[in-house]
Amino acid sequence: MFQKGSKVKVLRKESYWYQDTGVIVKVDKGIKYPVLVRFVKCTYSGVNSNNFSENELIVVN
Known part of the structure; x- marks a missing residue:
């Protein structure tokens, strides 16, 4: 679960x-x-987070 x-x-x-x-x-x-996800890597415009639906994500360890 997320x-x-x-x-x-x-x-x-x-x-x-x-x-x-x-x-x-x-x-x-x-x-x-x-689901709001934050990343280490930034986009070209300086954004480091984005919203996704649950079927676009997989939980990893």
Whole structure:
């Protein structure tokens, strides 16, 4: 299950962080992309977090 502090791997192919791992910051309910994930690597515009749906993530150790 997705919980705050869990490490996850991104499966969304369009994402800048595809196949990269990050840490879950927040999990909401009732929205399209409820899981907020923060990464070490920043995008070109300086962003280091993004929201994903649960089927776009896999929990890793």
